[in-house]
Amino acid sequence: MTEDLAPDVVTVTLNPAIDLTVTLDRFVVGTVQRATAAVSTCGGKGINVAGCLADWGVRVTATGVLGRANDGTFAEFFARKGIADRFVRTSGETRTNIKIADRTSGETTDVNLPGLIIPDAVFESVRKALMDSVAPGRPVVLAGSLPETLPATAWAEIANDLSGPGARVVLDTSGAPLAAALKAGVPIHAVKPNRAELEALVGHPLAGAGELVEAARALLARGLALVVVSLGAEGALFVDRETALAARLPARTVLSTVGAGDAMVAGIVAALVEDAPLERVARLSTAFAASKLDRIGPYLGPAEDIERLATAVSVTLI
Ligand SMILES: Nc1ncnc2c1ncn2[C@@H]1O[C@H](COP(=O)(O)OP(=O)(O)OP(=O)(O)O)[C@@H](O)[C@H]1O
Numbered sequence: 264m265t266e267d268l269a270p271d272v273v274t275v276t277l278n279p280a281i282d283l284t285v286t287l288d289r290f291v292v293g294t295v296q297r298a299t300a301a302v303s304t305c306g307g308k309g310i311n312v313a314g315c316l317a318d319w320g321v322r323v324t325a326t327g328v329l330g331r332a333n334d335g336t337f338a339e340f341f342a343r344k345g346i347a348d349r350f351v352r353t354s355g356e357t358r359t360n361i362k363i364a365d366r367t368s369g370e371t372t373d374v375n376l377p378g379l380i381i382p383d384a385v386f387e388s389v390r391k392a393l394m395d396s397v398a399p400g401r402p403v404v405l406a407g408s409l410p411e412t413l414p415a416t417a418w419a420e421i422a423n424d425l426s427g428p429g430a431r432v433v434l435d436t437s438g439a440p441l442a443a444a445l446k447a448g449v450p451i452h453a454v455k456p457n458r459a460e461l462e463a464l465v466g467h468p469l470a471g472a473g474e475l476v477e478a479a480r481a482l483l484a485r486g487l488a489l490v491v492v493s494l495g496a497e498g499a500l501f502v503d504r505e506t507a508l509a510a511r512l513p514a515r516t517v518l519s520t521v522g523a524g525d526a527m528v529a530g531i532v533a534a535l536v537e538d539a540p541l542e543r544v545a546r547l548s549t550a551f552a553a554s555k556l557d558r559i560g561p562y563l564g565p566a567e568d569i570e571r572l573a574t575a576v577s578v579t580l581i
Pocket residue numbers: 456457492493494495496497498499512513514517520521522523524525526527549552553556
């Protein structure tokens with residue numbers, strides 16, 4: 264694609280979901296519970312990133328695989344947000360993931376269902392749709408788990424395709440697919456593991472900022488430019504080859520934590536689009552995450568609010 268026609272950002276979601284958020288006053292295992300609310304939103308990590316970026320005003324193309332049987336809700340979401348829909352359709356229904364939001368503790372319990380069966384030809388069509396959308400230097404977000412029918416190397420294969428046109432790959436996945444992509448030595452610009460994902464990758468617990476930054480620097484040594492370690496209510500660490508920053512913003516209200524990490528990835532990418540320095544990356548992505556906490560689904564508040572939140576983020580040098 265010629266550079267002037269290319270979107271600012273492309274996101275790829277191989278295991279999308281409809282998120283059914285069920286709100287309970289207090290979640291008690293093994294009892295009959297009456298929900299106070301139930302809300303269905305389009306989800307899956309790359310779709311959440313696309314939704315937040317579109318609200319920020321970035322031109323986004325979203326690709327991946329959707330089940331043909333219930334793709335209408337996604338098509339409507341993309342149309343409403345102005346996201347270019349390059350999803351490949353396959354037979355079956357996109358999964359529904361259940362998110363139980365406990366109003367007393369503020370905690371969410373996720374029950375994520377198995378994904379679609381993805382035939383080889385469908386995976387190849389996604390790779391083609393992606394290559395038709397990218398331009399040199401533009402961010403491409405590869406996000407989320409892989410359905411059981413794809414090999415753990417699927418993200419590594421896609422990242423390898425993207426090395427040709429020189430896109431900047433931002434990878435947000437976990438477990439075997441993350442390990443496989445890092446092991447393959449394919450060009451990856453940035454990753455955003457949370458604490459548990461980073462610990463699983465290094466194979467041992469990481470106590471305190473010092474050990475987390477050391478683990479992040481070990482990833483940079485593999486050629487990455489940026490590692491962000493998200494730590495839930497404790498904020499996040501932003502590590503590049505020169506600097507390590509800790510950023511934090513106490514939440515105002517927490518309606519749902521689902522997708523806070525994806526909003527943070529969207530903020531990282533929005534800052535990459537600006538070619539911003541590390542402090543702006545930390546402020547903007549923390550503000551994106553904070554703005555999403557007030558809402559259910561991949562939605563952000565107005566840009567002025569986000570800029571106000573970005574100013575309020577506390578950033579310290581480690
Ligand atoms: N309870 C909270 N209070 C304040 N900020 C929060 C809270 N939860 C999340 N955040 C913000 O959102 C960012 C990302 O959250 P988290 O570390 O939970 O991501 P994640 O585990 O990738 O989440 P998910 O997979 O649900 O998207 C945090 O770094 C922080 O800035």
